[in-house]
Amino acid sequence: MPTSEDVARAAGVSQSTVSYVMSGKRSISPETRRRVEQVIEELGYHPNSGAQALASSKTNVIGLVLPFRANMDMSVISEFMAGIAAGARAHDYDILLVTADEGPAGLRRLVGRALCDALILMEVGSQDDRLAVARSLGAPVVLIGVPDDSDGLYCVDFDFEGAGQVCVDELADLGHTEIGLLGIDPDSTKGRANFSVRFRRGIAAAAARRGLNIRTVNMEANHSDVSRAINTMMKMSPPVTGLILQHSDSPDPVTAVLLEHGLVPGSDVAVIGLCPDALAERLRVPMTTVQQQVTEVTRRAMDALFRMLNKDGAITGQVDLVPVSLARRASTNRPPSHGRRAIH
Amino acid sequence: MPTSEDVARAAGVSQSTVSYVMSGKRSISPETRRRVEQVIEELGYHPNSGAQALASSKTNVIGLVLPFRANMDMSVISEFMAGIAAGARAHDYDILLVTADEGPAGLRRLVGRALCDALILMEVGSQDDRLAVARSLGAPVVLIGVPDDSDGLYCVDFDFEGAGQVCVDELADLGHTEIGLLGIDPDSTKGRANFSVRFRRGIAAAAARRGLNIRTVNMEANHSDVSRAINTMMKMSPPVTGLILQHSDSPDPVTAVLLEHGLVPGSDVAVIGLCPDALAERLRVPMTTVQQQVTEVTRRAMDALFRMLNKDGAITGQVDLVPVSLARRASTNRPPSHGRRAIH
DNA sequence: CTGAAAGCGCTTACAG
DNA sequence: CTGAAAGCGCTTACAG
Numbered sequence: 001m002p003t004s005e006d007v008a009r010a011a012g013v014s015q016s017t018v019s020y021v022m023s024g025k026r027s028i029s030p031e032t033r034r035r036v037e038q039v040i041e042e043l044g045y046h047p048n049s050g051a052q053a054l055a056s057s058k059t060n061v062i063g064l065v066l067p068f069r070a071n072m073d074m075s076v077i078s079e080f081m082a083g084i085a086a087g088a089r090a091h092d093y094d095i096l097l098v099t100a101d102e103g104p105a106g107l108r109r110l111v112g113r114a115l116c117d118a119l120i121l122m123e124v125g126s127q128d129d130r131l132a133v134a135r136s137l138g139a140p141v142v143l144i145g146v147p148d149d150s151d152g153l154y155c156v157d158f159d160f161e162g163a164g165q166v167c168v169d170e171l172a173d174l175g176h177t178e179i180g181l182l183g184i185d186p187d188s189t190k191g192r193a194n195f196s197v198r199f200r201r202g203i204a205a206a207a208a209r210r211g212l213n214i215r216t217v218n219m220e221a222n223h224s225d226v227s228r229a230i231n232t233m234m235k236m237s238p239p240v241t242g243l244i245l246q247h248s249d250s251p252d253p254v255t256a257v258l259l260e261h262g263l264v265p266g267s268d269v270a271v272i273g274l275c276p277d278a279l280a281e282r283l284r285v286p287m288t289t290v291q292q293q294v295t296e297v298t299r300r301a302m303d304a305l306f307r308m309l310n311k312d313g314a315i316t317g318q319v320d321l322v323p324v325s326l327a328r329r330a331s332t333n334r335p336p337s338h339g340r341r342a343i344h
Numbered sequence: 345m346p347t348s349e350d351v352a353r354a355a356g357v358s359q360s361t362v363s364y365v366m367s368g369k370r371s372i373s374p375e376t377r378r379r380v381e382q383v384i385e386e387l388g389y390h391p392n393s394g395a396q397a398l399a400s401s402k403t404n405v406i407g408l409v410l411p412f413r414a415n416m417d418m419s420v421i422s423e424f425m426a427g428i429a430a431g432a433r434a435h436d437y438d439i440l441l442v443t444a445d446e447g448p449a450g451l452r453r454l455v456g457r458a459l460c461d462a463l464i465l466m467e468v469g470s471q472d473d474r475l476a477v478a479r480s481l482g483a484p485v486v487l488i489g490v491p492d493d494s495d496g497l498y499c500v501d502f503d504f505e506g507a508g509q510v511c512v513d514e515l516a517d518l519g520h521t522e523i524g525l526l527g528i529d530p531d532s533t534k535g536r537a538n539f540s541v542r543f544r545r546g547i548a549a550a551a552a553r554r555g556l557n558i559r560t561v562n563m564e565a566n567h568s569d570v571s572r573a574i575n576t577m578m579k580m581s582p583p584v585t586g587l588i589l590q591h592s593d594s595p596d597p598v599t600a601v602l603l604e605h606g607l608v609p610g611s612d613v614a615v616i617g618l619c620p621d622a623l624a625e626r627l628r629v630p631m632t633t634v635q636q637q638v639t640e641v642t643r644r645a646m647d648a649l650f651r652m653l654n655k656d657g658a659i660t661g662q663v664d665l666v667p668v669s670l671a672r673r674a675s676t677n678r679p680p681s682h683g684r685r686a687i688h
Numbered sequence: 689c690t691g692a693a694a695g696c697g698c699t700t701a702c703a704g
Numbered sequence: 705c706t707g708a709a710a711g712c713g714c715t716t717a718c719a720g
Contacts, residue, residue, distance in 0.1 A: 001456060003697055014707045019699060029705060046456030050397030051697035054712045059394065064441070068426040074418040082412040085443040094459065097408070097441040099429040112345060112390030114713095115438065222626030252596035253626060259600075260628075282566030282597060284604075347713055358691045363715060370716095373689060395713035398696045458697095 002043040011039040022047065053114065061094050062305065063116035065130070067101035067123050071188065073248045075276055076294060077122070080144065083298030084120060091306055093117075104133040111139045118305055120144065124155070126194040140308030142301045146194070152317045154308075156301045159321035160195045163290045164202020166326055167244045167272045170288070172210045175335040176242035176270055179207070180233040182226070182254065183246045185218040199246060199274065215240060221250040226257045234261070241269060248275040255283050266333035277327060286329035296322045346387040355383040366391065397458065405438050406649065407460035409474070411445035411467050415532065417592045419620055420638060421466070424488065427642030428464060435650055437461075448477040455483045462649055464488065468499070470538040484652030486645050490538070496661045498652075500644045503665035504539045507634045508546025510670055511588045511616045514632070516554045519679040520586035520614055523551070524577040526570070526598065527590045529562040543590060543618065559584060565594040570601045578605070585613060592619040599627050599675075610677035621671060630673035640666045 004022075008015040013032060020026045021036040028036075039045070053059045064084060066077070085095045096116050098106060107130055110116055117139065121130060124145030134141045135152050143155040171179050181203060184196050200216075207214045215236060219229040233240040245254055251273045258265055265271045265285040272288045273280055280287035300322065304315050348362040355362070357376060364370045365380040372380075383389070397403045408428060410421070429439050440460050442450060451474055454460055461483065465474060468489030478485045479496050487499040515523050525547060528540050544560075551558045559580060563573040577584040589598055595617045602609055609615045609629040616632045617624055624631040644666065648659050 001458070005697075015698085016700080016708080017706060020706085023699080025700085027705065032705080044452070044456065046453060048398065048697050049457045049459050050394040050403065050714095051712090052699080053394030054392065054398055054714080055697075055699040057699095057712075061440075068422065068429075072422075074422040078412065078416075078418040078422060081441070082443050085412075085441060089444050089446075095441045095443075096405075097425070097429060097439045099426055099439075100433050102433075108388065109390060112388065113393045114345070115393050220626075223628040227628075252600070256596070256600050256603075256628060260603075282564075284567040284571075284600060349713075359714085360692080360716080361690060364690085367715080371689065376689080392713050394698095395696090396715080398698080399713075399715040401696075401715095 001048070002045045004045070004047065007036065007039050007043060007045050010043065011035045057114075059114060059117050060092060061096050061116040062088050063096045063098060063110045063119045065098045065106065065110070065119060065121045068099045069101075069123065072123070073276075075278075076248065076292070079294040080122065080298060083295060084302065087298060087302035091302075104130050106130075107133045107137060111137050118142075118309055120301060120305065124194075126197065140305055142305045142308075144297065144301055146198070146319055146321075148194075150317070150319050154304050154316055154318050154320070156297050156304070156320040156322065157195070158292050158297060159323050160198040161202035161205070162321070163274060163292075163324045164199045164204075164244075165206040166202075166290055166324060167274075168203050168206035168210065168212065168214070170272060170326055170328075170332065171242035171244070171270055172206075172212060174242070174270055174332060177212060178236075178238050178240045179212060179214050179242045179244065180236075180240035181214055181216040181244045181246060182229055182233075182250060183216050183218045185220075196246065203244065219247075221247040221253055223253050223256065226250065226253040227260075230254070230257050230261065234263075243269055243271045245271065245273040245275070248273075248279070251275055251279050251283060251287050255285060255287070259284070265331035270334075271331040272326075273331075280327070280329060283331075285331050288329045288332040289327050290324045291327045292324060293322060345392070346389045348389070348391065351380065351383050351387060351389050354387065355379045401458075403458060403461050404436060405440050405460040406432050407440045407442060407454045407463045409442045409451065409454075409463055409465045412443045413445075413467065416467070417620075419622075420592065420636070423638040424466065424642060427639060428646065431642060431646035435646075448474050450474075451477045451481060455481050462486075462653055464645060464649065468538075470541065484649055486649045486652075488641065488645055490542070490663055490665075492538075494661070494663050498648050498660055498662050498664070500641050500648070500664040500666065501539070502636050502641060503667050504542035505546035505549070506665070507618060507636075507668045508543045508548075508588075509550040510546075510634055510668060511618075512547050512550035512554065512556065512558070514616060514670055514672075514676065515586035515588070515614055516550075516556060518586070518614060518676060521556060522580075522582050522584045523556060523558050523586045523588065524580075524584035525558055525560040525588045525590060526573055526577075526594060527560050527562045529564075540590065547588065563591075563594075565591040565597055567597050567601065570594065570597040571604075574598070574601050574605065578607075587613055587615045589615065589617040589619070592617075592623070595619055595623050595627060595631050599629060599631070603628070609675035614678075615675040616670075617675075624671070624673060627675075629675050632673045632676040633671050634668045635671045636668060637666060 004018040005015050007018045021028055088095050119141045122144045124143045124147050126148045128147050146155045146157050217229040217232050219225040263269050274290050280289045349359050351362045352359040365372050432439050463485045466488045468487045468491050470492045472491050490499045490501050561573040561576050563569040607613050618634050624633045
């Protein structure tokens with residue numbers, strides 16, 4: 001690999017001039033610039049990143065700390081990854097991906113070894129033990145997710161509490177009074193992303209506001225569990241007429257089970273899902289969803305991160321919630337039909 | 345951040361001794377070792393990675409080049425990422441993730457800037473323009489996927505050709521003679537991972553061997569497309585009795601459509617899917633699948649990569665195909681029922 | 689078993 | 705507008 005010294009020699013300038021040509025940190029005569037740039041091109045010169053990092057105390061790398069766990073919705077996570085990586089490259093940064101759950105020690109290693117200039121933490125839990133370290137790291141940190149105590153940390157996420165409210169309000173506005181939540185067992189997410197808690201808090205708040213009672217059945221998103229859950233819902237008296245789905249992968253099995261029971265979403269039951277649009281749109285009865293704008297969350301996260309890196313005013317200690325919106329589809333077409341037949 | 349100089353001073357040894365204690369590259373008296381290690385612990389010393397890389401010409405970073413594209417099966421891809429990251433960390437390597445499609449120039453940048461010691465390329469296309477550069481990079485490269493011309497490159501992947509054969513053989517063994525492939529439109533994958541081509545090649549080979557004729561309908565994995573495709577299949581004469589699904593996300597919609605038509609998988613139609621087990625198991629009628637052992641592919645990839653990094657014999661220029669196996673489930677329970685009613 | 693020192697390839701004050 | 709040189713924090717031959 002050619003070095004800047006090689007370039008300098010071939011261009012007949014000093015090594016420091018090559019450096020300045022590349023960084024643009026001082027004015028260079030047009031002639032010199034042209035010669036240097038041409039040699040750089042000819043030799044295929046790339047500056048050594050280790051040497052740059054050592055000399056400048058800047059790695060141009062962002063650490064993405066994303067513990068891979070079971071039951072993660074990888075379609076959403078990968079949208080985040082793609083957005084983060086693209087945002088980083090747009091500022092000439094690269095992404096160091098840390099998926100093993102190395103906890104607080106992992107963060108210390110990343111910063112202590114100067115592997116990166118800043119960190120993005122994903123899959124943030126309510127009581128995440130990475131947070132204490134994150135605060136004292138001295139490097140910019142952005143959380144995607146909102147822990148219970150976000151003091152001194154910048155967090156971005158979807159407004160899951162708002163999402164819960166939107167679901168209840170929509171169903172209530174359609175005239176539904178008997179609303180069911182097909183939920184994720186809180187124990188199965190313990191310690192992990194607390195979006196589940198926030199979503200339910202929003203549902204509870206809206207239910208209280210509208211004077212409704214929400215029935216919750218936890219389940220897994222497989223046919224037998226969904227079947228059992230929906231049976232339970234429909235046998236309640238009065239039966240549930242509006243369903244909210246918390247599992248991002250439940251639209252298919254829920255639609256299947258409802259149709260088996262002769263319950264057509266949008267006619268016999270109203271259904272709103274918390275899931276990617278692609279999943280909702282491909283169903284026999286397309287499903288109304290709460291839309292999560294991954295792009296907007298990513299944009300804000302990267303924006304905050306680069307502002308921190310450039311010291312453009314401290315933007316620490318802030319919880320930035322991205323509003324969600326409802327994408328209405330056929331599964332919420334009609335108001336509840338009273339006096340319809342019971343489930344068989 | 346403390347440096348090795350700081351550690352040396354506090355431990356009363358020379359800086360080089362600190363380095364040797366950490367690397368274990370020369371014998372150190374127990375007493376010295378103890379003192380140095382204690383100071384390292386106390387100060388929370390971490391070696392500066394840039395300085396290490398500069399001095400040793402070794403970054404301990406592996407570049408993972410994985411262009412994120414539409415229609416990727418992220419559940420499988422993320423399994424790969426997790427396995428690769430874990431394998432790397434087990435050898436004290438980190439992962440630099442490059443998702444933007446920067447093409448050949450991107451590879452040159454990674455190696456030219458000494459951002460990593462080796463590369464893993466995913467989403468390899470038949471005629472991938474990254475390959476020429478990969479060959480001349482001078483750094484170890486492992487492909488996950490098999491291009492048309494793999495000369496001089498080490499490739500690992502599932503044996504998709506074998507997978508195609510397994511599907512046809514299983515259906516043929518069950519007595520099916522009318523077999524349909526619900527396929528991915530080749531145009532929608534053009535230039536991308538050529539697993540699709542290989543899978544079909546396997547199907548064609550087995551069909552020829554068994555003297556069968558395969559009918560193919562391409563589709564997207566949404567309800568209306570699947571519905572149209574299955575209608576076409578069932579209206580053929582004689583009607584198709586065995587289905588092979590190429591889309592990893594089609595088990596839900598296909599099962600839904602079949603059941604709508606009163607066709608129970610395993611009784612009226614046999615179905616084999618090329619998809620993750622989790623998806624197949626959650627269905628009302630669990631689906632027989634071709635199992636893809638991501639772990640095994642990852643293991644071989646990392647194994648080859650570290651052998652290259654350690655110069656343990658050149659293992660370049662090899663195509664390593666991981667056999668697939670059938671996971672039999674209810675969707676292939678029974679032999680074809682002849683003379684059953686036509687589709688309504 | 690240990691230390692003094694060269695050198696990796698950059699950035700950036702210092703000097704002109 | 706440009707150059708000579710110190711220094712970033714390591715690794716590793718050289719020397720004892």
